[in-house]
Amino acid sequence: MNITAFLNPEQWLQQGGGPRYVQLHQRLSEGVAQGVLKTGHSLPPEREIATITQLSRVTVRKAIQALAEDGIIIQRQGSGSFVAHPTPQIDQSLSRLTSFSEDMARRGMTSSSIWLERGVFMPSPDEVLALALSQDASVARLARLRTADGRPMAIERASLSTQMLPDPMGVDTSLYDALEATGLRPVRALQRISALNLDEKNANLLEVAPGKAGLRIERTSYLTDGRIVEFTQSIYRADAYNFVAELRLAKE
Template sequence: MPTPQQLMPGPTPLYHQLEQILRGEIERGVYRPGDRLPTEQELMQTYGVSRITVRQALNELEDEGLVVRRHGKGTYVAEKRIEQSLVRLTDFVEDMELAGLEPSSRVLAFQREAASPAVAAALGLREGEEVMRLDRLRLANGRPIAFDVTWLPMRFGVLLPEEELSRETIFHLLESRYGIPIEAGTFEITAANATSEQARLLEVSVGAALLLIRRLSCTGGNAPVYIQERYYRPDRVSYRLCLQRRGGGGSRPPTISELRPVFAETVSPPTEAEEDSRAGGSVERGEAQHLAEPAEG
């Protein structure tokens, strides 16, 4: 612990002085992302203040996103969030690399199955028509960040070499080898509760809230190439939407200047107790309709 600065009685509240001291130490790198701050008792003894003062200072830092409080474990410096643009269509590898994270994937299933009504409708197929299904666990810097399920019409699915799907994206494989570009897409962002299988893979509690991105990607002529459901750990990614107002003369409609995913590197997965302590840590059943059923095999 660094040599403490002295708190001075006066017009500036003691909790604010303590907050500024801790903020400065975080900004100077005395405490780095993922480091645990001194306990409340240690701060009380070091600075000669009450527990209420310490908690007020930590609350201020938490409200600003500089620290996270973990029930029963302490206060930790928040991980740095890295932004990237999503105005254009990007794939998982591009997202991670632009965010400064090392991407990798683990193929969990690659198999043929009959299209469900929802999948068939999205891909413009007949219900029960054969499609290719791909399940992957996505990792950033070696840690689970997302689980996704992808369905492709067979004319595209048979082009994908299974042995390369752990390191290559569908975008890159189809465009570089077969000249089939992904030219358009739609995103639906909603929420879901982790199933037992998703919880195991993503290292969260069963029922924990997940960020669900439902994505339809199309090639020329607006022909669907795949429909995908990606389940993100919400402690590792969020989305920020930036808007522009109308032009000065009011003639132009408002436009979206950017849609950014904000990724956060985490040091350790949250414990069950931590998940339980998060306010609003789950979503009510029925808020999200899912395309996926558990893959067999």
């Protein structure tokens, strides 16, 4: 069925069936579920949908905004609206210290990175405190968008002393692989997880609507001798990650 026939209002629009934008939102959602609107393809322009459905453009715009808020479509400024790829659900253990690349490989998914920042810099006050640096030390920064099977999953911003990572440009796929090659892979870490609403910049990188829920994770990793290896601040898609911890009854 083509999109014009699918959106014919005689097939779905009902008097007394609730607000018209809600009914259109439901119909477009059904179109995605049934494959009439295919993953990665663009939606027809608002004007065209309004003509087909005999609804106002204000009604059409509200329905499309609701689809974006639900993560069903992605709105790209200047390009239009596109049907989003289904987001994989990942259960991430809190009891194992692994890299993003290792996590995805274990699930049979292909990980990749889009570099946002990489180099040696003067440390910020937060980095000085987190990494126990002297004021005249340098810090290696690695900021990247992490993807799984081509879908954006997380924004990672790692900071390390240049004693631990003298050349951040030498990191290819896995930071932990690069550290392991020099005998400096961390063996334990402390993590703090909190909720946030994604601002426009981070939401655009993760291909979700601004204001959607995200997870902020701060991690400090250590060597066996207690030295700090890395301080990482990451933002994860809340619709893609479930963090799982095993709890045991404490003995009195």
